[in-house]
Amino acid sequence: MTGQVLLIEDEPNIIEAIKFILSREGWQVFSHSNGDTAVQTVRERAPDVVILDAMLPGRSGYDILRELRESTETAALPILMLTARGQTKDREMAERAGASRFMTKPFSNAEVLDAVRALKGA
Amino acid sequence: MNTLNALAAISLGYVALLFAVAFFAERAAQRGRVKWLRAPLVYTLSLSIYCTGWTFYGAVGSAARSGVEYLTIYLGPSLVMIGWWWILRRLVRIGRAQRITSVADLISSRYGKSNLLGVAVTILAVVGTTPYIALQLQSVTLSVDVFANIDSEGAGASSTAFWVAVGLAVFTVIFGTRTLDSNERHHGVVMAIALEAVVKLAALLAVGGFVVWGLAGGVMEVLARIDASPMARWQVDAGRWTGLMLLSAAAFLCLPRMFQVLVVENDNDRQLRMAAWAFPLYLMLMSLFVVPIAVVGMDLLPEGANPDLFVLTLPLSQGREGLALLTFLGGFSSATSMVIVAAIALSTMVSNHIVMPIWLELRRGAASVSGDVRQVVLLSRRLSIGGVLLLGYLYYALSGGGAALAAIGFVAFTGVAQVLPVMLGGIFWRGATRAGALAGLTFGFVTWLYTLYIPSLGGGALFPEVWFTHGPLGIGWLRPEALFGVTRLDPLLHAVFWSLTLNTVGFLAVSMFTFPSPLERLQAVQFTTVQGAPGGARSWLPGAAQTEDLMIMAQRILGARDAQALFRREAERQGGEDMIPTPTPEFLQRLERELAGSVGAATAHAMVGQIVGGLTVSVEDLMAVADESAQMMEYSARLETQSRELTRTAAELRAANEKLTRLSVQKDAFLSQISHELRTPMTSIRAFSEILRDTDGLAKTDRNRYASIIHDEAIRLTRLLDDLLDLSVLESGQVSLNLARGKLSDVIDRAVAAALAEDGDRLRIRRRSLNEQIWLHTDLERLSQVFINLIANARKYCDAAEPELEIRVLTQRDQMLIDFIDNGSGVAAEARDVIFEKFARVSSDQKAGGAGLGLAICRQIVTRLGGDISYVGEHGGAAFRVVLPIRQEMAAQ
Amino acid sequence: MTAPGQDTEAALAGRPSRRARPVPLLPEEQDRQGFRRRRLVDAACAMPFFGMLLWWLPLLWRGTDAGGEGITTAQALIYIFAVWLALPLATGLLIRAIRRASAPDRPEVRP
Structure with missing residues (x-):
């Protein structure tokens, strides 16, 4: 079970790590690092799963998430939210904004893989 | 040429002379040549307006009717003048120092500048003076009638009063309101009435001399005639003698016109020192020939002749028309000078206490220029003069003259005498209050109206006849001429007694139970402590005592520390050892400046001046005033400081709160940030280390690359931690x-x-x-x-x-x-x-x-x-x- | 405040005062003058009461009863007017005396 994953993240090292982990299992991974143009990229690529960082230059991940959920074509899109701030407040915000899953950095590689798989399967 | 026309011509000529005198006096005053205008003799003569037409003609009538009683109304004022040291000296000094413009002004400013009191005294004065003016108009009319009867034309006399009133109004307006002098001195008017004083004295002396030496044949003969006349038997009513003497003395001080010439027109003590002995002599001369004229008149003139006109009819009956003319001018002078001064005095009061306050009230809010107000004041004075004379004329016309008017003299005296307790209390008794003055005046005025003024208008005029016999509503003790059951008293004395008693009691009692305002107290101090007042002859050798007084005062105003520092500094400057500087002009000036910063320049000047000059205010009273103002200032300053501090504190708190809120938001943000900053490199490290661990067969280049990423991220973490540590060390000061x-x-x-x-x-x-x-x-x-x-x-x-x-x-x-x-x-x-x-x-x-x-x-x-x-x-x-x-x-x- | 002291020293040493000015009155002289002035003022203050008393006196007199003993109006008038002449003159003299007494600066005799 593979598919397309869009990774919206601004930290180059993390992009490289996630790309490596997922593509090793056959996933096709695109990355995008600008918050302002993220929504547009999601529409154009129409990925199976989106991995979205909460803190992006230009626009916050929660904002992007909220906009995606408001639009019908992306309302049901599986989105995995990543955040480096491991506070409860952040988890609640992510859930309210409509994240399918939420994960705190740092994560284990297996965790990411499992989560992407589960989201694609659902 | 008939007599009446000649009389008119001579009168006009005389009036023209008066105009000229007044005019030249005014001009001299304007040119600053006031020395002779202020001569004590002029002042003394101007006081003669006390002798009005009523006394000029009426004294002889009174002597013919009721003996020597007429003397009392001259004896009273003589005593007041002789006792000038007691009351007049004080009154005149207060008048000069406080720039008093009228009786009403004196009372008003003494009792805390209360305009209500000013209005009360003004009304009292107008009510008391109007009949008096009517009386003067009547005396002129009667005297003209005497001449008219000679021509047996007998017509047109009733219009005399009207034209006299108009003429007087014109004269008074011209010379009484020529300028607005802050001192309210009228040199022209004073000069004219001084001349009139000479004329009337000369006239009376001439008639007297003619009667004694011309008709009776010498002094001894006159004395013999007196002893042969109906009044030969020495018989005086002790009550009326004493009562009228006191009443006339009181009226002398309180009559608006007398106050005008005595106090307002007074310029220096020298004038008073001469008037003190010269004016009693003038009065003596004025009354010297009254009894002889009366006695000879009764002898020579036919039964039923009006004794009030003996002065005029006696020379006429002897064919001495020239003498009669002089007498006429004397009577004319008496009447006109009284009316002129009374009109000036009343118009000042009416204008200052009634018209101007109302005008200012109406104009409130509108911007007013000073020149503007000046014109208004002059206009209101002029209108008031016209009004006063119109009132007098109307009173004369409506009462129809005659006997009713003759009695009004004492009635008016009693009315204005109501001011006396308040006036004397005001200048001698510091405890007198505004409320007390108002109560006294009201009691006196009402009692006077009830027991004397209204009854004098004739039984049944305003009160029903039955009131006099059984009292209003049958209440016997309220009978107007037998108040509280005091019967068998002369109605005049009854009224004088009760009005002045109730007046004084009310004044004293209410004063004792009320508390004066600070302004009242200040004024009370200024009025009651005039330099050289009895008991106040304290020595004030320059030196320590005075400086200590200054010191105490300065302490109360500046505070003990600052005041002591100031005095020590001054003492050092003067080279003295102790901290008591000599009150040199330089020191006083500096002290005054210091004080002025706290209490204002005028107050400071007054305070220092009064301590050093030993002037009007005693140190003790200054202390009271200074204490009060210091307390008020301190209190308000404290309030101000407090509110300023509160405002500042509130602003500081608000700012601090805003800063805290911002910092708290920042701290939250930082915690997230620090978490983010720590977790981000850790994420990379964990991810790549897992990759390195779990992935077999990685290319060497990849492995190296991943390891170096881990290395860089570890360094990034270290740097962050270093920064945090660095900061915490710097902040704790352990660096x-x-x-x-x-x-x-x-x-x-x-x-x-x-x-x-x-x-x-x-x-x-x-x-x-x-x-x-x-x-x-x-x-x-x-x-x-x-x-x-x-x-x-x-x-x-x-x-x-x-x-x-x-x-x-x-x-x-x-x-x-x-x-x-x-x-x-x-x-x-x-x-x-x-x-x-x-x-x-x-x-x-x-x-x-x-x-x-x-x-x-x-x-x-x-x-x-x-x-x-x-x-x-x-x-x-x-x-x-x-x-x-x-x-x-x-x-x- | 040292000037008076110097003057006293000069006086004690028998030297003439250098400045030409009226010789200041000795304290006792000053005192005597003040005393005299105060007594004169007292007299002036008493004048009106004195006058009142004199003019009240006629109230006590009995009139003549048809040629009997007593006083006639003419006599009374002479008395009243005599007082009236005397009182102001006395007052005038007193005022003059007070003025003289309170002007000590003016030397009566110039050396």
């Missing part, structure tokens, strides 16, 4: 400085090199190394750290297309300024006061790469180095200024 000598230019070189190591070519640095040749003795490493931070910030945040940073060094006395100015858009205004706070990060821009600790660390370092760092980029790009002290020995090199 030890590594002091060394170095050049500023070297430090900046190193910092620039370190900060721009990564992309040095993007940010251009502009320096003037000539200015940087300064030797430093400081922790060079730490200073370099600050510079690196500032340069790195410019590199990171400067948003100009071609970023540029200018490093400017400036030496200022004992400090140097190092400015870092870039050409970007600078720090947003709202962020400027938080950028030096810990964890403050102006933008969430990732490329900043730090946790917002840099500037906080810089500030800590610079503070440790004894300097200061601040944001100075008010306009233009971001600008940071580092200020460092220059040690003296360093600057020397």
Whole structure:
């Protein structure tokens, strides 16, 4: 079970790590690092799963998430939210904004893989 | 040519002479030649308006009817003048010092400048004076009638009063309201009435001389005639003798016209010193021939002849028309001078206490010019004069003259005498209050109206006849002429007794139970303590006693510490040993200036003047006033300070609260930030270390690359932790400085090199190394750290297309300024006061790469180095200024 | 405040005062003058009461009863007018005396 994953993240090292982990299992991974143009990229690529960082230059991940959920074509899109701030407040915000899953950095590689798989399967 | 026409011509000529005298006196006064206008003799003669037409003609009538009783109304004033030291001297000085313009003004200003009292006295004066003016008009009319009867034409006499009133109004308006003198002195009028005084005395003496030596044949013969006449038997009513003497003395002081000439027109004590003995002599001469004329008149003239006109008819009956004419002029003078002065006095009162307050009330809010008001005052004076004379004329016309008027003299005396208790209380008794004065005046006025004035209008005029026999509503003790059951008393004395008694009792009682306002107390002190007042002859040799008084006063106003310091300073300046300076003019001037700062210049001047000059106010009273004002000032100052402090504290609290709120938000943001900053490198480290662990057969290049990522991220973590530690060490003050000598230019070189190591070519640095040749003795490493931070910030945040940073060094006395100015858009205004706070990060821009600790660390370092760092980029790009002290020995090199 | 002391010294040493000015009155002289002035003022203050008393006196007199003993109006008038002449003149003299007494600066005799 593979598919397309869009990774919206601004930290180059993390992009490289996630790309490596997922593509090793056959996933096709695109990355995008600008918050302002993220929504547009999601529409154009129409990925199976989106991995979205909460803190992006230009626009916050929660904002992007909220906009995606408001639009019908992306309302049901599986989105995995990543955040480096491991506070409860952040988890609640992510859930309210409509994240399918939420994960705190740092994560284990297996965790990411499992989560992407589960989201694609659902 | 008939007599009446001749009389009219002569009268007009006389009036023209009066006009001329008044005119030249006014002109002389305007030219400043006032010395002879102020001659004591002129003053003394002007007092003669006390002898009106009523007394000129009426005294003989009174003597013919009721014997020597007429003397009392001259004896009373004589005693007042002889006793000038007691009341008049004081009154005149108060009048001059306080610029009193009328009786009403005296009472009003004594009792705290109460206009209500002014109005009350004015009304009393108008009511009391109007019949009196009518009486004068009647006396002129009667005397004209005498001449008219000779021609047996007998017509047109009734219009005399009217034309006399009009003429007097014109004269009074012209000379009484010519100018608005702040002293209310009328030189022209005073001069004219002085002349009239001479005329009337001359007339009476001439008639008297004619009667004694011409008709009776000598002094002894006249005395014999007296003893042969109906009044030969010595018989005086002790009650009326005493009562009328006191009444006339009281009226002498209180009559508005007498107050006008006695007090208002008074210029100096010299005038009073002469009048004190000369005026009683004048009065004596005026009354000397009254009894002889009466006795001879009764002998020679037919039964039923009006004794009030003996003075005129006696010469006429003997064919002495010239003498009669002189007498006529004397009577005319008496009447007119009284009316003129009364009109001036009343118009001043009516204008100042009734018209002007109403006008000002109506004009409230409208901008008024002083010239404007001046015209209004003059107009209101003129209208008041017209009004007063019109009232007098109407009273005369309506009462129809005759006997009813003759009795009015004493009625009016009693009315105006109601002012006496309040006046004497005001100048002698400090405890007299406004409420007391009002009560006394009201009681006196009402009692006077009830027991004398209204009954005098004739039984049944206003009260039903039955009131006099059984009292109103059958209440016997309220009978107007037998109040409280006191019967068998002469109605006049009854009224005098009750009105003045109730007046005085009310005044004393209410004064005792009310408390005066501060202004009243101040005025009371000024009025009751005139220099040289009995018992007040304290010596005031310049010296310690006086200075101590000044000291006590100054302490109360300035506070003990400041006052003592001031006095000590002055004593030193004067070269004295102790702290008691001599009250030299210089010292007093300085003291006055000091006090003026607290209480105002006028008050300060008055206070100092009064202590030093020993003038109007006793020290004790000044203390009371000073205490009060000091307390008030202190209280209001305290309130002001408190409210200012409260406002300031509130503002500070608000600012602090805002700052706290901002800091709290920042702290939350920082915790997230620090978490983010820590977790991000950790994420990479964990991910790649797992990859390295779990993935077999990685290419060597990949493995190396991943390992180096882990390494870099670990370093990033370390740096972050270093920063945090650094800051916490700096903040706790445990940092030890590594002091060394170095050049500023070297430090900046190193910092620039370190900060721009990564992309040095993007940010251009502009320096003037000539200015940087300064030797430093400081922790060079730490200073370099600050510079690196500032340069790195410019590199990171400067948003100009071609970023540029200018490093400017400036030496200022004992400090140097190092400015870092870039050409970007600078720090947003709202962020400027938080950028030096810990964890403050102006933008969430990732490329900043730090946790917002840099500037906080810089500030800590610079503070440790004894300097200061601040944001100075008010306009233009971001600008940071580092200020460092220059040690003296360093600057020397 | 040292000037009077110097003057006293000069007087004690028998030297003439250098400045030409009226010789200041000795304290006792000053005192005597003040005393005299105060007594004159007292007299002036008493005048009206004195006058009142004199003019009240006629109230006590009995009139003549048809040629009997007593006083006639003419006599009474002479008395009243005599008082009236005397009182103001006395007052005038007193005022003059008070003025003289309170102007000690003017030396009566010039040396």
